Amino acid sequence: xxxxxxxxxxxxxxxxxxxxxxxxxxxxxxxxxxxxxxxxxxxxxxxxxxxxxxxxxxxxxxxxxxxxxxxxxxxxxxxxxxxxxxxxxxxxxxxxxxxxxxxxxxxxxxxxxxxxxxxxxxxxxxxxxxxxxxxxxxxxxxxxxxxxxxxxxxxxxxxxxxxxxxxxxxxxxxxxxxxxxxxxxxxxxxxxxxxxxxxxxxxxxxxxxxxxxxxxxxxxxxxxxxxxxxxxxxxxx
Numbered sequence: 621x622x623x624x625x626x627x628x629x630x631x632x633x634x635x636x637x638x639x640x641x642x643x644x645x646x647x648x649x650x651x652x653x654x655x656x657x658x659x660x661x662x663x664x665x666x667x668x669x670x671x672x673x674x675x676x677x678x679x680x681x682x683x684x685x686x687x688x689x690x691x692x693x694x695x696x697x698x699x700x701x702x703x704x705x706x707x708x709x710x711x712x713x714x715x716x717x718x719x720x721x722x723x724x725x726x727x728x729x730x731x732x733x734x735x736x737x738x739x740x741x742x743x744x745x746x747x748x749x750x751x752x753x754x755x756x757x758x759x760x761x762x763x764x765x766x767x768x769x770x771x772x773x774x775x776x777x778x779x780x781x782x783x784x785x786x787x788x789x790x791x792x793x794x795x796x797x798x799x800x801x802x803x804x805x806x807x808x809x810x811x812x813x814x815x816x817x818x819x820x821x822x823x824x825x826x827x828x829x830x831x832x833x834x835x836x837x838x839x840x841x842x843x844x845x846x847x848x849x850x851x852x853x854x855x856x857x
Contacts, residue, residue: 625855626650627738629660629822630843633684634677635668639844650852651692660822661702661740667761678710682717689724699726702740702823706758734857737810741823744800750807792824798831798838818856
């Protein structure tokens with residue numbers, strides 16, 4: 621039987637604009653038949669959480685992971701952090717939790733499996749992004765301050781008017797994102813020269829399949845939000 625590997629990102633669980641809570645059966649079905657399941661960042665959203673506090677959200681996030689990971693001991697789960705779930709409190713708890721579960725590991729930036737590199741995608745926010753700059757970028761979301769009701773209403777209005785798609789396309793044009801990610805990968809030591817062929821990423825919320833640039837093929841599963849496309853991506857390793 622052919623081994624299967626899956627990548628999913630940008631669920632933004634606990635944000636009220638996310639529809640990811642409707643995907644539980646799909647995620648469980650994929651995990652049940654997978655050798656590897658990579659959670660590619662912004663799986664949880666600590667800044668836009670609807671729960672009473674960041675502490676409550678950390679607890680709920682760990683419980684969500686437990687329910688996904690423990691019933692599928694034959695599947696290797698890899699959790700990659702994104703800008704919305706790189707909160708220091710969650711990082712500490714995630715590290716402790718991963719040490720109690722044999723089939724879960726986590727990485728702050730990326731993981732390389734065979735011919736493929738998996739990362740959240742926020743490395744595309746700067747043409748010279750490295751890990752120090754990425755930590756600084758993510759620190760904007762790492763406080764315990766949540767967005768309040770007014771900010772949520774404004775965001776809801778933008779989604780209803782489909783402005784989030786237009787803003788996303790303007791902020792993250794695909795041609796620029798893939799070029800920056802290819803450059804970042806090379807700075808991290810991953811390129812065509814050592815066998816890299818595929819890059820799987822999220823962050824932009826723009827679904828992308830088999831986008832080719834300079835010998836690399838890029839993939840993005842999008843995000844489960846109103847007006848956006850989303851899919852669980854089967855990866856090549």
